[in-house]
Amino acid sequence: MFRLRHAVALVAALGALAACGGGSSNPLTDTGAQRGTVVVGSANFPENVLLAEIYAQALESTGAKVERKFNIGAREVIFDQIKSGRLTVLPEYNGALLAYLDQKDPSTATEAVDAALREKLPASLEILTSSKAESKDTVTVTEATAKRYNLKSLADLPPVAGQLVLGGPAEFKTRKQGVVGLKSEYGIQFKSFKTLDTGGPITVSALRKGDVQAANLFTTDPAIRENHFVVLQDPKNVFSAQNVTPLVYKSGVDAQGRAALDKVSAKLDTVTLAALLERVVVKREDSATVAKEWLTSAGVLG
Amino acid sequence: MSWDWIGSHGPLIGSLLGEHLYLSVVPVVLGLVIALPVGIVCARYRRLYGPVLAATSILYAIPSLALFVFLIGITGLRNETVLIPLTLYTLSVLVRNVVDGMRSVPEPVRDAATGMGFGPLRRLVQVELPVAIPLVVAGVRVATVSNISMVSIGSLLGFGGLGQLFTTYGIQLNFFTTAIIVGVVLSVALAVAADALLVGLQRLLTPWAPR
Amino acid sequence: MTIIHGIIAWLTDPANWSGEDGIPLRLLQHVTYSGVALLAAAAIALPVGLWIGHTGRFAFLVVNLANAGRALPTVGILVLVVALAGIGFLPVLVALVVLAVPPILVNTFEGIRSVDPTIPAAARGMGMRGTQILLRTELPVALPAVLLGLRTAAIQTVSTATIAAYVSLGGLGRYVFDGFQRAQYDVVAGGAVLVAVLAVATEGLFTLLMIVLVSPGVRRRAG
Numbered sequence: 001m002f003r004l005r006h007a008v009a010l011v012a013a014l015g016a017l018a019a020c021g022g023g024s025s026n027p028l029t030d031t032g033a034q035r036g037t038v039v040v041g042s043a044n045f046p047e048n049v050l051l052a053e054i055y056a057q058a059l060e061s062t063g064a065k066v067e068r069k070f071n072i073g074a075r076e077v078i079f080d081q082i083k084s085g086r087l088t089v090l091p092e093y094n095g096a097l098l099a100y101l102d103q104k105d106p107s108t109a110t111e112a113v114d115a116a117l118r119e120k121l122p123a124s125l126e127i128l129t130s131s132k133a134e135s136k137d138t139v140t141v142t143e144a145t146a147k148r149y150n151l152k153s154l155a156d157l158p159p160v161a162g163q164l165v166l167g168g169p170a171e172f173k174t175r176k177q178g179v180v181g182l183k184s185e186y187g188i189q190f191k192s193f194k195t196l197d198t199g200g201p202i203t204v205s206a207l208r209k210g211d212v213q214a215a216n217l218f219t220t221d222p223a224i225r226e227n228h229f230v231v232l233q234d235p236k237n238v239f240s241a242q243n244v245t246p247l248v249y250k251s252g253v254d255a256q257g258r259a260a261l262d263k264v265s266a267k268l269d270t271v272t273l274a275a276l277l278e279r280v281v282v283k284r285e286d287s288a289t290v291a292k293e294w295l296t297s298a299g300v301l302g
Numbered sequence: 303m304s305w306d307w308i309g310s311h312g313p314l315i316g317s318l319l320g321e322h323l324y325l326s327v328v329p330v331v332l333g334l335v336i337a338l339p340v341g342i343v344c345a346r347y348r349r350l351y352g353p354v355l356a357a358t359s360i361l362y363a364i365p366s367l368a369l370f371v372f373l374i375g376i377t378g379l380r381n382e383t384v385l386i387p388l389t390l391y392t393l394s395v396l397v398r399n400v401v402d403g404m405r406s407v408p409e410p411v412r413d414a415a416t417g418m419g420f421g422p423l424r425r426l427v428q429v430e431l432p433v434a435i436p437l438v439v440a441g442v443r444v445a446t447v448s449n450i451s452m453v454s455i456g457s458l459l460g461f462g463g464l465g466q467l468f469t470t471y472g473i474q475l476n477f478f479t480t481a482i483i484v485g486v487v488l489s490v491a492l493a494v495a496a497d498a499l500l501v502g503l504q505r506l507l508t509p510w511a512p513r
Numbered sequence: 514m515t516i517i518h519g520i521i522a523w524l525t526d527p528a529n530w531s532g533e534d535g536i537p538l539r540l541l542q543h544v545t546y547s548g549v550a551l552l553a554a555a556a557i558a559l560p561v562g563l564w565i566g567h568t569g570r571f572a573f574l575v576v577n578l579a580n581a582g583r584a585l586p587t588v589g590i591l592v593l594v595v596a597l598a599g600i601g602f603l604p605v606l607v608a609l610v611v612l613a614v615p616p617i618l619v620n621t622f623e624g625i626r627s628v629d630p631t632i633p634a635a636a637r638g639m640g641m642r643g644t645q646i647l648l649r650t651e652l653p654v655a656l657p658a659v660l661l662g663l664r665t666a667a668i669q670t671v672s673t674a675t676i677a678a679y680v681s682l683g684g685l686g687r688y689v690f691d692g693f694q695r696a697q698y699d700v701v702a703g704g705a706v707l708v709a710v711l712a713v714a715t716e717g718l719f720t721l722l723m724i725v726l727v728s729p730g731v732r733r734r735a736g
Contacts, residue, residue: 222476479596
């Protein structure tokens, strides 16, 4: 008796079975938010996921139904999604968002950046009040390097920078808030530039191992404390403010939701954020647990 | 090795495994569905095989990472962005196997079938394809194991599957080796299980073959 | 069609052919990573494949291990070695070697195994012993299969070496990752085209090697 028929049926069944098990935790695979549901998104790194989780739980405490779409890997895709309303809330960094919308805008202080953002955001979007918590760009060196060349601020770099390799994300090389600005404001010219990741584990590993002697890390990175790295001061403010700011799709969040997000922004500061992030990244606690505990102790929840 | 973490993250690991299974298996099924007719036609019309082979070789040479990135610009961050390139790769592997399988049918066997009054379609389905099964299944096995590994490449860009255990839960959590090891072990287990299943399927489909 | 224009524009821009992010340097890096990995894999897989094919011992174990090795996720190995040893060439080398060893090993083994047994028997009759038989009679006959394994491994290695860029190394993968980060899809496409061309060239190189190295008698038999 011929088995091909059985085989075709079996393969089709397996295919159907596999198809049922698909696409659960992958963001953006379904058609988008239903009316009344708030869709909180996040980028592809732990700090942003943590912030998004905090926002999500704060919104849930107002009785709203929240859908989470975390770990989206490309900024362009994220922005597209919120512009069209398929995402409704994002934890953003005001400086980075402004640079994305307008590379040439010279604003660096929080108020100026927020004002510029309000002007330049598309009509469907708006930012809420910025938090004091900042995840600022830095140029960071190891303790040994700082001691060796007596480095405390970016102004100390010009005489020795020619011996140092700088590491950072690809766009750091061409940004004003990067190599270009470092040269024009401080006169710093590094020996060479090595493309790593965006202030993530690859950058930390490279700095630790000595593949690069200076690296672009963010102020909230627990690795700075863990490895006794030295953050170089930025007296000329080449790096603009990077306050944690909720970006919302106007018609996607109601007044209660906005109030909850404002409460979070009011209670969050850089030291707190760094401490929470350390629990997630170094102690590997779940961001949901960490978020809940902080929101409760800050009086936003319960 | 943090066993508590594994214990408390069972559902997460399970869902990543399910996602990985979906992303690896669907391209194989789709690839086979396309490769079978293409291969059968190429086996019959030799002149077509040359260009088809060249096209699939070039396709296979394009690095999967680049294809994923490229499609993000078109299909966005959805499953399709991973499924399409993997289906194309599977196709490239399987067309060759289907053609070789069809060609492995001995001429006397074909003649006997025609002599018995089998029309071309019946001969194809009841004689040629069954003989081709071992070579086709060999190709499906290679493609399946290959896909299971390639789905993880997608995680470097943020796509789902077990690769998330390497990136989001591994490297990004201060190089958490437990998560990475779980990902590697499950990946291998998945591939070994799939391969064994396919060998079993082959035995089911070819009861006349010597063991 | 605009993407094709973008690729052509990127490839023909002289600025992209010089400097530390220029095509020649990236190409050289990519070839180096792939070449070193392939050599290392061959250094491991060829002797093992030849020995188990010739003696038949441990064949079952080794071949099954090699096939299981095919199942190891390249990205997983890469990330694991980074976690243990930090970034650098080592994680890339290990991941690529793990990828390249199975095809070389299995093809070499199968090649030696399928040599007509009368050949080594005749060689023994002529007074040759062990390694002599292997290297002077079995290997030349098995050469097409061995080279096929090397060719498969080479193409996979060249294609996968793009992930070296993930751990801050160079190579053509840089164009893919950096282009992705900056949303410059013509750079991504340009990088992909270059890798594809390199892979096809590698296939061509090995096909040429197969013609040059395989003795005419064996070639005629293999058809």
